[in-house]
Amino acid sequence: MSNTLTVTEAARNFSDVISRTFYRHETTVLLKGGKPVARIVPAASASVTGRELAAGWADLPHLDVGDAESLGRDIDAASKSLSVLRDPWA
Numbered sequence: 001m002s003n004t005l006t007v008t009e010a011a012r013n014f015s016d017v018i019s020r021t022f023y024r025h026e027t028t029v030l031l032k033g034g035k036p037v038a039r040i041v042p043a044a045s046a047s048v049t050g051r052e053l054a055a056g057w058a059d060l061p062h063l064d065v066g067d068a069e070s071l072g073r074d075i076d077a078a079s080k081s082l083s084v085l086r087d088p089w090a
Contacts, residue, residue, distance in 0.1 A: 003028045007037065 030038040
């Protein structure tokens, strides 16, 4: 969800804007002179580090060998069935 506030309204209600951003995952667009000048967005959506992703890797489901081979065959068959795009400029 996205809200729109003037810079003055946002300053007067800053704590509420931050609470809505954090708890409701809302985005707020700030206007000055009727024009958008800034956006307040939740930070959590982009705050996962590579180390955190690697730590969680073992907990994810993994294909067994037979399923992996079957998936490989399916991908090969699908790619062969696609028409090859040729570069008209080459």
